[in-house]
Amino acid sequence: MAFLASVFAFAAGHKGAAAAQQSAPAASAPSKSAGAASGDPARGKSLFEQNCSSCHGVDATGGEGPDLHGVPASLGDEAVVNIIKHGIRGTAMPMFFDLSDKEAADIIAFLRSFDASATAGTVKGDPKAGKALYESSGCSACHMIEGQGGSVGPELTRIGAMRGPTSLEDRLIDPGANLPQNGTGFYSSKWTEYLMFRAVEKNGHVIEGMRVGEDSFVIVLKDGSGKFHALWRPDLRSLAQEPGKSLMPSFKSALSPAQMDDLVAYLMTLKGAQ
Amino acid sequence: MRMRQWILAALLAGACAGSRAQDVPYQRIVRADREPQSWLTYGGNYQSQRFSRLAQVNRGNVAQLRVAWIYQPVRPVANLESVPIVADGVMYITEPPSTVTALDVRTGLRLWSWSPVLPKHIVSIGLYATSRGVAILGHTVYIGTADAHLVALDAKTGAVRWNVPVADNKMGYAITGPPLAINGKILIGTGGSEAAVRGLLDAYDAKTGRRLWRLWTVPRVGESGADTWGPGAAQSAGGTTWNNGSYDPELNLVYWGTGNPAPDFNDDDRPGDNLYTCSLLAIDPDTGKMKWYFQFSPHENHDWDSAEPPVLLDAVIAGKPRKLVVLANRNAFYYVLDRLTGKFITGVPFARETWAKGLDANGRPILEPNQQPTLGAGTLVYPSITGAVDWSSPSYSPITGLFYVSTHETGAYYIKGTGKIEQGGQGPRGIVGGGGIRALAGEQSYGAIRALEATTGKRKWQFRLLSPAWVGTLATAGGLVFSGSDEGNFFALDAETGKPLWNFYMGHEIRSNPITYELDGKQYVFETAGNAYVAFTLP
Numbered sequence: 001m002a003f004l005a006s007v008f009a010f011a012a013g014h015k016g017a018a019a020a021q022q023s024a025p026a027a028s029a030p031s032k033s034a035g036a037a038s039g040d041p042a043r044g045k046s047l048f049e050q051n052c053s054s055c056h057g058v059d060a061t062g063g064e065g066p067d068l069h070g071v072p073a074s075l076g077d078e079a080v081v082n083i084i085k086h087g088i089r090g091t092a093m094p095m096f097f098d099l100s101d102k103e104a105a106d107i108i109a110f111l112r113s114f115d116a117s118a119t120a121g122t123v124k125g126d127p128k129a130g131k132a133l134y135e136s137s138g139c140s141a142c143h144m145i146e147g148q149g150g151s152v153g154p155e156l157t158r159i160g161a162m163r164g165p166t167s168l169e170d171r172l173i174d175p176g177a178n179l180p181q182n183g184t185g186f187y188s189s190k191w192t193e194y195l196m197f198r199a200v201e202k203n204g205h206v207i208e209g210m211r212v213g214e215d216s217f218v219i220v221l222k223d224g225s226g227k228f229h230a231l232w233r234p235d236l237r238s239l240a241q242e243p244g245k246s247l248m249p250s251f252k253s254a255l256s257p258a259q260m261d262d263l264v265a266y267l268m269t270l271k272g273a274q
Numbered sequence: 275m276r277m278r279q280w281i282l283a284a285l286l287a288g289a290c291a292g293s294r295a296q297d298v299p300y301q302r303i304v305r306a307d308r309e310p311q312s313w314l315t316y317g318g319n320y321q322s323q324r325f326s327r328l329a330q331v332n333r334g335n336v337a338q339l340r341v342a343w344i345y346q347p348v349r350p351v352a353n354l355e356s357v358p359i360v361a362d363g364v365m366y367i368t369e370p371p372s373t374v375t376a377l378d379v380r381t382g383l384r385l386w387s388w389s390p391v392l393p394k395h396i397v398s399i400g401l402y403a404t405s406r407g408v409a410i411l412g413h414t415v416y417i418g419t420a421d422a423h424l425v426a427l428d429a430k431t432g433a434v435r436w437n438v439p440v441a442d443n444k445m446g447y448a449i450t451g452p453p454l455a456i457n458g459k460i461l462i463g464t465g466g467s468e469a470a471v472r473g474l475l476d477a478y479d480a481k482t483g484r485r486l487w488r489l490w491t492v493p494r495v496g497e498s499g500a501d502t503w504g505p506g507a508a509q510s511a512g513g514t515t516w517n518n519g520s521y522d523p524e525l526n527l528v529y530w531g532t533g534n535p536a537p538d539f540n541d542d543d544r545p546g547d548n549l550y551t552c553s554l555l556a557i558d559p560d561t562g563k564m565k566w567y568f569q570f571s572p573h574e575n576h577d578w579d580s581a582e583p584p585v586l587l588d589a590v591i592a593g594k595p596r597k598l599v600v601l602a603n604r605n606a607f608y609y610v611l612d613r614l615t616g617k618f619i620t621g622v623p624f625a626r627e628t629w630a631k632g633l634d635a636n637g638r639p640i641l642e643p644n645q646q647p648t649l650g651a652g653t654l655v656y657p658s659i660t661g662a663v664d665w666s667s668p669s670y671s672p673i674t675g676l677f678y679v680s681t682h683e684t685g686a687y688y689i690k691g692t693g694k695i696e697q698g699g700q701g702p703r704g705i706v707g708g709g710g711i712r713a714l715a716g717e718q719s720y721g722a723i724r725a726l727e728a729t730t731g732k733r734k735w736q737f738r739l740l741s742p743a744w745v746g747t748l749a750t751a752g753g754l755v756f757s758g759s760d761e762g763n764f765f766a767l768d769a770e771t772g773k774p775l776w777n778f779y780m781g782h783e784i785r786s787n788p789i790t791y792e793l794d795g796k797q798y799v800f801e802t803a804g805n806a807y808v809a810f811t812l813p
Contacts, residue, residue, distance in 0.1 A: 049691075057687075058652070058689045058691075059652075059689070214740060214761070215740060215759060215761030215762060215763050215779065216721075216738075216739045216740045216741075216759040216761055216763045216765075216777075217763050217765070217774070217777045217779075218779075234774060
């Protein structure tokens, strides 16, 4: 019965971790020295197998948690150390406060061994101009930063500590792409909340929205106006996922490349309240 | 004040029930079917059928079931998988990791609680420290603890009668499964295959705790079966006995399943069938000697233990009355065996599987090529590491002739590792084995309650679940099958058709097998979820 234990132990662990995180002061500064150069990929492999593989797969290509190939390159090592040590609040990604900086660096070295070419990207734009764009583009209708804004999309208060410029730009250009579709039930990744569903009721009435909750009898969808629909599954005519769809519009044509850089630069300043 | 008086009255009522002498002699358990008001063994009776003759709650009224009481432990628990024993007005539950609590079955109030003093660091590799339940015999309840002790407690007070170490937890032995209490003896198995311990099954004198016999499930050099391990026979490991067994009082045979060989995934050092891992053993409880064995998965390397509870039933096959033992195996096959001889009668897949073309005339799997764990990205194989079913118990209704099993439909990439397993001594984070897996993403998996014709394994119906569940089934004479989902639905299905008749959202994953019992002329159904032990009844 190997591995069950790991899955469940983590499951139990991350719940606790998530709860603890709510009250813990927001992330302390990640260590500067945790570069891939200082890590030992062989040690990292074994640490990864012990701590991460139950969710991210032994080869880090994903499972309950997302594919991590190229992630240190696109997020940057600091962000990954931050994620490892503090978890991602409100998701199944637990915090590993007991892993040392050295161990985190070893894991990153292991992850980097898969793809040396991808990069996190660099901050090119002007964050002040980006902030103005954020305010004028209607982002806050859907996103919350430090308690202000809407809740259709994920909170962005700490997004700059968790993502790199390249991955943020990808999200603005092609929202909905690469949304993980896995995981339901209690210990699933929060990402699955943003997966779109289309439900057709017996009377032909169609409801489209993000799945915010689901069990063997009920599915709860949240539509674009923020309204929740609790649907009794046995009574539905059909229920289907809409992979690739997102409630977030693409900003590819709305923003010039320079504006995109500014917006990303602003998002990168969002590292959470100290 | 009024409230307090009421509670006092309830307590007295409980105490009265208690003073009806907690006494469950062996003969009472043999005839468990005749007192459906009680639940006397883990599997409901010695045959592990999990069937109740109670019919007050039935197809017509199950939709009206409501909560009678909820018990919650003083401190929150994790991995709650407890299946209670109910006898003489008292319910005996376990609280993870190894606490036994007696509840007044009328009110859910606690009568007494006992916890072992556990070492600070419990070695639990490939399992988590919890307890799936106790056994009762005479005036005593028995529990196997996380640190691999067997403890006898006074059923009325919780006082310790005796406490013996079964095996060394530092090596990785740990107990989660319930003991099996038969005439004068307590049988107990352990987990720990992932720590490379040598599997064993023990019998203890119910009165004194003296060990009567020990059966090693994997032979060492010179013992019968050692030739199925190649050079590995010097260090043969695995074959642990971590679930519950069944018993036929007439044949005086105990049936107990064994787990995977060690290390999993990497089989380089153990060429051969690796007896008696992934097998069902028929054991004479007077001597501890094996009467026969049937190996489901020879030379196993996908972690498909065969520790699922064997179900004993009598049925007519080809015009002849037969004594059968049936088992839905983690390897995705459903098996029907003769329980006198261990002879294979039939076996069919009950869930998607890609590793075997089928079973030969003796029930040995005919392997598909390229379905073994491989280095690198691994090989996609169905079922996944959690199997088509894991430890949760199936049920069998003699009324419908159907076998009800909560099934996992999912596959996994199996990856062979290069690491060698070492006995014991792993840190708390250590998850070892000869490799690992990558499970298919959640949306590619689902669960189902499946009804199989017990003598053939042919599927009669299924009720689909969102995700694979870890909840046993309970069949009743009310024409119902109760089970639960991983999302927290406790529900009842029509035993003939699988139609959903009742659903109660318990607010947390369900991980225990439901039971039923009767009190004051009312039938109760019982299930746990999260931190709660919940009794349901009609208004």
